[in-house]
Amino acid sequence: MKKNHQPVKELSVLSVTVGLFLAVIMTAANVYMGLYAGMTISASIPAAVASAAFFRGVLRQKSLYQSNIVQTMASAGESLAAGIIFTVPALVLIGSWQDFRFWPTTLIAICGGLLGVIFMIPLRKVLIVNKRNDLTYPEGVACAKVLQASSESDASSDDASKGMVSMLxxxxxxxxxxxxxxxxxxxxxxxxxxxxxxxxxxxxxxxxSPALLGVGYIVGLNVSALVFLGGVIGWFIALPFFEVKPLDADVSALDHAWNIWTSQIRYIGVGAMLVGGFLSVLSVRQGIIEGFKQLKSSFYKTKQTQTHYDRLKDDMNTKHIFIIFVLCFFIMLWLYNSMLGSLSLSFFTAIIMILASFPFVAVSSYIVGLVGSSNNPVSGITIAVLISTALIFLLLGFEGQPAILATLGIASVVCCAACTAGDCSQDLKTGQIIEATPRMQQWAQCIGILIPAITIAPTLSLLHNAYGIGQGLKAPQATLFASITEGFFGKKDLPYSMVLVGVGIAFLILFFDKILVQKGSKFRLHLMPIAVGVYLPISLAVPLFIGGLVRYLVEKNQDKKQSSDTGTLFSSGLIAGEAVSGIVIAILISLNISLSYQIQFPASTIQVISSVLFLVLTWILYKFSLNKGDSRKNG
Incomplete structure (x- = not known):
C-alpha cells in the first residue's frame, strides 16, 4: 500500500502538549484512586474520547493520528501511576521511609515504565501482529473505533462539543x-x-464515591460483577463462617468485623491472587520464548536487509532500545546501592529485576490481549515476584532490612513495567488498526512516562501527609505487599491457613470457569477480579457493581455505541472530579487551612442523607448517559 511508505502527522507539538496535559491529570487521578480503592482505570478510551472532542469540537479539525498519540501518552502516564502506588507505599508502611522520596520514587517509575515500553517492542510482532486472531486487545479495538468514528467526514463537531460538556x-x-x-x-x-x-x-x-461509580461504568458489568462476587465470598461467606469469637466489651460489632477481615479474611484473596500470578506466567511461556527470539534477531537486523520502507513495521531503532536498557540498568544499580549500602546485593538485585521484568511484561501483554486491561493480573504478578525473590534471597542467606528493601525494590520496578506494558499493548493494537506508525507510538509512550513520573512523588507525599497512607487512604496492594515481605523475613506472622483457603477457592473458580467455556458462555469467571474483590472492602465493590449495572441498563435501552461515549466521558469526569477535589483538600490540610464549616447532624441522619445522595447520583449517571445519547441520535 502506497500510504505505508509515506509519513503522516503524528508526533507533533500539539499532540504532545495535549497528551502530556491529559497524562498528568490521569496520573494524579489514578494515584488517588489506587490508594483509595486499590483499583485504577485505563486512560486509553477516556483520553481518546477527550482528544477527539478537543480536536473536533474545539479546533474543528479531524486528526486521527494526533489523537492516537494523545491517548497513547495519557495511558502511559496513567499505567505508571498504578505500578508505583501498588508497591512504593510499602516502603513507607514498613518504616524504611518516613515520606516519599522524590528521586527514588521518580527513578523507579521512569526505569520501570521504560523497561515496560522497550520490552514490548519485540513482543509487538509476537503478540499483536502474529496473534491478531487469538488476542483481541478489547480496549485497543474499542479505542480505535472511537478514533475512527471521530475522524469520519460525517462526524459532527457539535457531538464532540457535547462530549466535552459531559466530561466537565x-x-x-x-x-x-x-x-x-x-x-x-x-x-x-x-x-x-x-x-x-x-x-x-x-x-x-x-x-x-462518584469515582467508584464511574470506574464501574467504564469497566462494565462483567468485571464489576466479578469484583462484587469476590466481595460476597469474603464478607458474606468467609467473614461469618471462619470466625466465631465472643465480642470484647469495648469493641463495636463494626470494628470487630473490620478487625477480622484485616487480620484474616483478606489473605484468602492473597492466595487466589498468588495462583493467578503463577498461572499467568505458565499460560504465556511460549510467547515469552518467541519474544526472546524476536529480541535476539532484532539485534542482527540491519537496514540493508529491508527492500523498502514500511512505516507500519517501523519500530524504535535497536540502538535506541539498547541505550535505554543500559541506562535503566545502571540507574537502578546506583539507586539500589544507595538504598541497600551493598554493591554485591545491589548488583544481584538489578540482575533479578531485569530477568523478572521481561517475562512479566509478556504475561501482562498477553493477558490484557486475551481478557482486557481490567483483568490484568498485576497484583498476582507482583505477589509472584515478591515470593520468588524472597525465596531466592533466603536461600542465598540475605536477610533483615536490606533483603526486605531489595525485594520491594525489585517488585516496584517489575510492577511498573507490567502495568505500563499492559496499557501500551492496547495502544499498539489501536495503532495497528488505524495504521499508525509503531515507532511514533513507542516514543510517545516514553515521553508519556518521563513527565508524569515527576509528578507522582509530590502527589503521594501530599496525600500521605493529609490523609495517611494505610489509614485514610488504605493503599490495599501496598499494605498487602508490605505484609507478605515482612512475613517472609520473619518480621510479621502471616495467616498461612487463610492463604491456603484462597488457593483452594482459586482452583474452584478455575474449575467453574472451564465449565462456562465448554458451554460457550459469554460470562466468564476470570480469577483476578474475583481475587481482588475478596481482598478489597466490599464497601468499594458495591458502587463498582452499581456503576457496571447502570452501563448494562443504558446499553440495553439504547444503541451501545451512542451511549458508551457519553457515559464514558461523564464517568471519567466523576473520577477526575473526585480525585482533583481530594488533592485540593489535601493541599488545604497541608497548609493548615481549616474546613470547619460543619453542620451538626446526628450520625444516623448523615447516613440517610449520604445514601439518598448516592441514589440521586446513580440516577443522574443513568439519565445523563441515556438522554445525551438520544439527543445525538435525534439530532
Whole structure:
C-alpha cells in the first residue's frame, strides 16, 4: 500500500502538549484512586474520547493520528501511576521511609515504565501482529473505533462539543460530592452497618464515591460483577463462617468485623491472587520464548536487509532500545546501592529485576490481549515476584532490612513495567488498526512516562501527609505487599491457613470457569477480579457493581455505541472530579487551612442523607448517559 511508505502527522507539538496535559491529570487521578480503592482505570478510551472532542469540537479539525498519540501518552502516564502506588507505599508502611522520596520514587517509575515500553517492542510482532486472531486487545479495538468514528467526514463537531460538556459536568459533580464528604464533612464517605448473629459477624455497607461509580461504568458489568462476587465470598461467606469469637466489651460489632477481615479474611484473596500470578506466567511461556527470539534477531537486523520502507513495521531503532536498557540498568544499580549500602546485593538485585521484568511484561501483554486491561493480573504478578525473590534471597542467606528493601525494590520496578506494558499493548493494537506508525507510538509512550513520573512523588507525599497512607487512604496492594515481605523475613506472622483457603477457592473458580467455556458462555469467571474483590472492602465493590449495572441498563435501552461515549466521558469526569477535589483538600490540610464549616447532624441522619445522595447520583449517571445519547441520535 502506497500510504505505508509515506509519513503522516503524528508526533507533533500539539499532540504532545495535549497528551502530556491529559497524562498528568490521569496520573494524579489514578494515584488517588489506587490508594483509595486499590483499583485504577485505563486512560486509553477516556483520553481518546477527550482528544477527539478537543480536536473536533474545539479546533474543528479531524486528526486521527494526533489523537492516537494523545491517548497513547495519557495511558502511559496513567499505567505508571498504578505500578508505583501498588508497591512504593510499602516502603513507607514498613518504616524504611518516613515520606516519599522524590528521586527514588521518580527513578523507579521512569526505569520501570521504560523497561515496560522497550520490552514490548519485540513482543509487538509476537503478540499483536502474529496473534491478531487469538488476542483481541478489547480496549485497543474499542479505542480505535472511537478514533475512527471521530475522524469520519460525517462526524459532527457539535457531538464532540457535547462530549466535552459531559466530561466537565461529571468533573463538577464528582468534585462537589468529594468536597462535601472529605472537606466539609456534611455527608459520610461510607455507609456501614455490622451486627452479630450467634456470635458471627455480618457486615453491609457501601462507599459514597462518584469515582467508584464511574470506574464501574467504564469497566462494565462483567468485571464489576466479578469484583462484587469476590466481595460476597469474603464478607458474606468467609467473614461469618471462619470466625466465631465472643465480642470484647469495648469493641463495636463494626470494628470487630473490620478487625477480622484485616487480620484474616483478606489473605484468602492473597492466595487466589498468588495462583493467578503463577498461572499467568505458565499460560504465556511460549510467547515469552518467541519474544526472546524476536529480541535476539532484532539485534542482527540491519537496514540493508529491508527492500523498502514500511512505516507500519517501523519500530524504535535497536540502538535506541539498547541505550535505554543500559541506562535503566545502571540507574537502578546506583539507586539500589544507595538504598541497600551493598554493591554485591545491589548488583544481584538489578540482575533479578531485569530477568523478572521481561517475562512479566509478556504475561501482562498477553493477558490484557486475551481478557482486557481490567483483568490484568498485576497484583498476582507482583505477589509472584515478591515470593520468588524472597525465596531466592533466603536461600542465598540475605536477610533483615536490606533483603526486605531489595525485594520491594525489585517488585516496584517489575510492577511498573507490567502495568505500563499492559496499557501500551492496547495502544499498539489501536495503532495497528488505524495504521499508525509503531515507532511514533513507542516514543510517545516514553515521553508519556518521563513527565508524569515527576509528578507522582509530590502527589503521594501530599496525600500521605493529609490523609495517611494505610489509614485514610488504605493503599490495599501496598499494605498487602508490605505484609507478605515482612512475613517472609520473619518480621510479621502471616495467616498461612487463610492463604491456603484462597488457593483452594482459586482452583474452584478455575474449575467453574472451564465449565462456562465448554458451554460457550459469554460470562466468564476470570480469577483476578474475583481475587481482588475478596481482598478489597466490599464497601468499594458495591458502587463498582452499581456503576457496571447502570452501563448494562443504558446499553440495553439504547444503541451501545451512542451511549458508551457519553457515559464514558461523564464517568471519567466523576473520577477526575473526585480525585482533583481530594488533592485540593489535601493541599488545604497541608497548609493548615481549616474546613470547619460543619453542620451538626446526628450520625444516623448523615447516613440517610449520604445514601439518598448516592441514589440521586446513580440516577443522574443513568439519565445523563441515556438522554445525551438520544439527543445525538435525534439530532
Amino acid at each position: 459536568t461529571g468533573l463538577f459533580i464528582g468534585s462537589i460530592i468529594k468536597f462535601l464528604s472529605g472537606g466539609l464533612k456534611w455527608i459520610s464517605g461510607s455507609v456501614e452497618k455490622a451486627w452479630l448473629f450467634k456470635s458471627r459477624p455480618f457486615f453491609v455497607g457501601f462507599d459514597v
